[in-house]
Amino acid sequence: MSTLENKVCIVTGAASGIGKAIATRYAEDGAKVVIADLKIDAARKAAEEINAKTKGEAMAVEMDVTDEDMVNAGVQKVAATWGRIDVLVSNAGVQIVHKVEDFPFAEWKKLLAIHLDGAFLTSKAVIPHMKRQGGGAILFMGSVHSKEASALKAPYVTAKHGLLGLARVIAKEGGEHGIRTNVICPGFVKTPLVEKQIPEQAQDLGISEDEVISKVMLGETVDTEFTTVEDIAAVAHFFAAFPSNALTGQSLVASHGWYMN
Template sequence: MNLNGKVCIITGSASGIGKAIAERYVADGAKVAIADLRLDAAKATAEELTKNGKGEAIGVEMNVTDEAQVNAAVQQVVDHWGGVDVLVSNAGIQIVHKLENFPYDDWKKLLSIHLDGAFLTSKAVLPHMYKAGSGSVILMGSVHSKEASPLKSAYVTAKHGLLGLARVIAKEGAEHGVRANVICPGFVKTPLVEKQIPEQAKDLGITEEEVINDIMLGGTVDKEFTTVEDVAEIAHVFAAFPTNALTGQSMIVSHGWFME
């Protein structure tokens, strides 16, 4: 299985998990669009990956909650490379509050980025995949697609919703050779998670060390964070898998935090 010559769009990929996935894809010969809110960061990441990889990358500006901008960015990629073979809907944020204190605007913002973003980017790429008769849509879920945690009502709701969206895409896309799957990482030590540590310590009235050892890693088998490279390997499998035998599925990458 390889991605040599495949055209891939990865949202939120100027840094963190998205960048690691882009790096893995480019190393395998893929053509990767680094789609990010920050065009300068997207272009810088694309330049770095093109220098170091077998494939190539370009940067495109994309606010995943803006339908016109999503459509324009996807069309830019199609015009540049001729189509889209893989979408990784990775852009996301985290906001934590107890439910009774959760500001409605924050709730709507988080759900919009995770759910509307996955919907809009999938909607934009599917016609191109259908035309080609193949494609892979990968949504970035979480262990929170399977399990709940305090303070994360919006995030848990959004990540659960991605499972349903992927399953619908898998069923609708099957006749066109398009598959859809969800990656469900555990805690990955990215800036998003680093930001949560002091926030949760404050909200729960415990130390940051307790947040890490008891809340984040307490359910793992080895007290280890999942790495961005771990997630990137699963993203490669979902993108490069050659048939629809692997579709409508979710894969958990969490050091055993959640098992099924």
């Protein structure tokens, strides 16, 4: 089985939720992980926790993924500290829900910037390092919404579809350099991001919070279960540790059967 021991892995939005679970899973395998997050105090705390309980190493880097200078500076700091960059997980994201006709344009642009600009800018920053060292893995955090649509989520669905296209282009361009690019597509994972949506959707749709969970979020799953952060971390480890270009430009859905293809 392939390992991430001593691999240098940058995970954005890793101070909490899915990102923190991925960073922890990588460090458990001996990786050196970078907790890149806008919330630097929370990032430092996450890094301390990972250092205390895993065989890997963790460091915190303040990063707004929509700020090119900040992204470049953060990536340079990692390269200067640990000498290489083997894995990028572009995970930072937000959710904002409105009907299209009610969607403030500024919020549309904010969400697209975090998801799409963030994936582009972080990839652009790490690719030269990966080329120099002969390879690497770039993972984008997609969603079932990379494949499907839901009401109230126009920019989110648009962004998650867009990540598939960006990943495929980078896979084509990076193949000769050993750079693999893949997309993880979770179903509903019970993170603070999802918990925040439950009352918002209940209000917008005029139904109870229990109905949002059982019908809107989990109604199409095979077992009405949320996907866990550990489930997604396992997929992220599989993609990051995969040893060859055989698996590139692909997307993998982990959603308790909500979406099957």
